[in-house]
Every structure is written in structure tokens, then in C-alpha cells.
Amino acid sequence: MDILASPIPSSIPRPHAAVRPAARPLALGVIGPGRVGTALLDQLCMARDRLAVHAGLALQLRGVATRHRMWLDCDDPQLNRRSGAQVWRPAELDAFAAHVRGGEGVAVLVDCSASEAVADRYAGWLAAGLHVVTPNKLAGSGPLARWRAIREAAAAGSARWRYEATVGAGLPVIQTLRDLLDTGDSLQAIDGMFSGTLAWLCNRHDGAQPFSALLREAHALGYTEPDPREDLSGADVARKLVILAREAGWPLSLQEVEVESLVPPALASLPCDAFLGRLAQGALAELDAPLAERLAQARAAGGVLRHVASLDADGRAKVRLQVLPAQHTFAHTHLTDNVVQLRTARYCDNPLIVQGPGAGPQVTAAGVFADVLRIAEAQGARA
Numbered sequence: 001m002d003i004l005a006s007p008i009p010s011s012i013p014r015p016h017a018a019v020r021p022a023a024r025p026l027a028l029g030v031i032g033p034g035r036v037g038t039a040l041l042d043q044l045c046m047a048r049d050r051l052a053v054h055a056g057l058a059l060q061l062r063g064v065a066t067r068h069r070m071w072l073d074c075d076d077p078q079l080n081r082r083s084g085a086q087v088w089r090p091a092e093l094d095a096f097a098a099h100v101r102g103g104e105g106v107a108v109l110v111d112c113s114a115s116e117a118v119a120d121r122y123a124g125w126l127a128a129g130l131h132v133v134t135p136n137k138l139a140g141s142g143p144l145a146r147w148r149a150i151r152e153a154a155a156a157g158s159a160r161w162r163y164e165a166t167v168g169a170g171l172p173v174i175q176t177l178r179d180l181l182d183t184g185d186s187l188q189a190i191d192g193m194f195s196g197t198l199a200w201l202c203n204r205h206d207g208a209q210p211f212s213a214l215l216r217e218a219h220a221l222g223y224t225e226p227d228p229r230e231d232l233s234g235a236d237v238a239r240k241l242v243i244l245a246r247e248a249g250w251p252l253s254l255q256e257v258e259v260e261s262l263v264p265p266a267l268a269s270l271p272c273d274a275f276l277g278r279l280a281q282g283a284l285a286e287l288d289a290p291l292a293e294r295l296a297q298a299r300a301a302g303g304v305l306r307h308v309a310s311l312d313a314d315g316r317a318k319v320r321l322q323v324l325p326a327q328h329t330f331a332h333t334h335l336t337d338n339v340v341q342l343r344t345a346r347y348c349d350n351p352l353i354v355q356g357p358g359a360g361p362q363v364t365a366a367g368v369f370a371d372v373l374r375i376a377e378a379q380g381a382r383a
Contacts (some may be wrong), residue, residue, distance in 0.1 A: 025105030032113030196359025
């Protein structure tokens with residue numbers, strides 16, 4: 001298993017040993033080494049020496065856990081420095097967390113899974129002093145009682161829960177909103193294209209090939225969720241809208257979001273493997289025909305198709321495929337761009353816009369890594 005295989009650049013300048021400060025340890029445990037988790041592990045390895053030299057931060061990968069297995073540095077020192085880590089134990093989340101916390105310095109659990117079982121443990125981990133960083137949207141958009149318990153656990157102690165990558169991958173959407181609110185601004189409305197996957201699909205869908213062919217390409221590129229129907233159903237976007245609403249103090253629940261699904265009922269009922277099999281075979285006429293008709297309607301109106309989410313001043317939340325005028329801001333996005341438009345008391349006439357790539361394991365992992373570094377900086381390291 002290639003956990004952290006990456007060459008360390010020899011060209012990094014190194015100060016004289018006599019003046020080099022002692023690096024502060026930062027213990028990390030990564031849960032879910034899928035596409036995002038693997039990209040994060042690569043980024044951690046590439047940055048390790050640079051951060052030690054220039055930020056006084058010693059990244060220590062204490063363990064990696066999947067649903068069924070976990071690799072710990074106490075079992076296999078190769079976990080931290082090179083490929084070849086082979087020693088594993090059956091996965092046990094609480095034991096994994098205890099091992100990560102047992103090292104020196106600050107301890108951070110990074111949840112790159114999409115697991116409810118992992119999200120259920122956040123409050124307990126935070127209460128025990130473990131920081132939690134995640135792109136997993138389930139905790140931020142799930143049951144209000146759990147979300148409140150997580151927030152209360154973080155507020156009661158010194159451990160922090162950071163989740164920037166849950167909304168805009170590597171884009172500073174939550175931080176921007178948080179800065180506005182913390183400085184006394186008030187949110188009036190949110191509009192945006194929150195799915196890099198659907199942004200890419202809408203940008204590419206010109207009728208030259210079936211929609212399902214584009215979906216197959218997006219899946220191969222890693223732009224979609226493991227089950228692309230999560231994207232097409234609008235559920236993923238709805239979760240992001242809920243996370244932002246709660247950040248602004250509105251106790252929105254997922255069930256309150258009005259969502260238009262692009263998945264026909266016949267495809268929604270298929271097991272994931274069956275759906276992916278049909279996608280690979282290009283046999284999704286139930287999906288292609290309706291999307292071709294929607295494209296024709298947009299062109300007849302002189303507009304473009306875009307997947308848009310909105311939250312108004314009364315807390316009404318909607319996620320749907322819309323025909324927008326050709327001159328609309330959202331009509332001029334590129335590739336996997338997310339666009340988040342924040343209308344506030346300060347930005348009422350000309351809303352504040354955050355825009356950039358919002359899909360792909362590399363940018364999502366970078367957003368997660370940035371949250372890890374913010375925690376390190378808050379704990380005293382010069383990250």
C-alpha cells in the first residue's frame with residue numbers, strides 16, 4: 001500500500017542547524033484514503049520537509065484507516081516516510097483516535113470518508129481534545145441534534161472542528177461568510193452553483209453527445225461522488241446549502257430544502273453497482289432524453305442551463321436546474337467552477353462572489369490541508 005510515496009526535493013534551502021528552531025509536532029490520523037484522502041496524503045508528504053524548515057511544524061502521520069482496516073505508525077514506521085506499509089489491524093475507530101491522540105503535540109483527525117458512523121463520533125473526539133477536519137458533509141448537514149452536539153463540544157474545549165472543504169472544495173466560502181458575520185454583517189441571501197460536477201456537465205452539455213457520456217467522463221475524472229446520482233439528485237448541493245445556512249445561524253434541515261432531482265425514478269431505484277454498470281455501457285436513455293429536452297428549451301429561450309441553489313431572507317431553500325439569461329453571471333463559468341453569491345447588509349447592491357474550481361480530489365484535499373494548517377497556526381506553529 002503506497003501511503004506516502006513522494007520524493008523529497010533536494011533543492012529546499014536548509015538553515016544552519018544551530019539556528020533552526022525545534023519543530024512543533026502535529027499528529028495526524030487520516031480516515032478514508034479514497035480519492036481525496038490519497039491526494040491529501042500525497043500533499044502532506046510533499047509539504048513535510050518544507051513545513052518543518054519554514055513553519056516549524058513537524059507533520060507526523062500516526063495512522064490511516066479504511067472501513068475495515070487501519071495502519072498505525074507503531075506497527076509500521078514506513079507509514080510515515082515511504083511506500084511499503086503493509087502491517088494492518090482490523091479498523092476500530094475509537095482505538096484509532098486514541099492512538100493518534102497518544103502522540104506528542106497537537107492531534108488532528110482528518111475524516112475523508114462519507115460515513116455517518118464516523119460523523120457520529122465527532123462530538124466525543126472533540127470533547128477528548130482531538131481536532132477534527134473534514135470534507136465529509138454529513139455532520140454539517142445531518143440531524144440538527146448531532147450538529148449542535150458537535151458545535152457545543154468544540155465550543156466547550158480547545159479542540160476545533162473545521163470543514164471548509166464541505167462546501168467549495170478548496171474555495172474559501174465558509175471562511176468568507178464567517179468573516180462577514182464575525183465583523184457584524186448579516187446575511188440576506190445566498191445564490192450559487194455549488195456542484196463542480198454539475199457545473200462541468202452543464203458547461204459541456206451542448207447536444208453533441210448524450211448527457212450520460214459526459215457523466216461517464218466526469219466520473220472517470222473524479223469529479224463526481226462515488227455514486228454520481230448523489231450529484232444528479234441535488235442531495236449533495238442541498239447539503240452544502242444547509243451547511244451555509246447553519247453557519248449563518250438559520251437552523252435549516254435537509255428535509256426543508258426543495259430539491260429537483262435529475263435522476264429518473266427507474267434509475268434512482270437501481271443498486272449503485274447496477275447504475276454504474278449501465279453508465280459504463282452508455283445505456284441511460286432515461287437520463288439522456290429529458291436532459292436533451294431541457295437543453296432545447298434553454299436554447300429556444302436564448303439562455304443557458306445551470307444548476308442553481310438559493311437561500312432567501314425567509315430561509316426558503318431551493319436546488320434546481322434553471323434556464324438563465326445568457327448575460328447572467330452564472331452563465332460565464334468554466335469547467336468545474338463553483339460560484340457562490342453572498343448578499344448581505346454590506347454587500348446588498350453588488351453581492352460578494354467567490355468563484356473557482358469546485359470539484360476534483362486535488363483541490364478538495366488542498367482545502368482540507370489548509371484547515372489542518374489553520375489549526376496548527378492557532379496552536380502556535382508558524383504555518
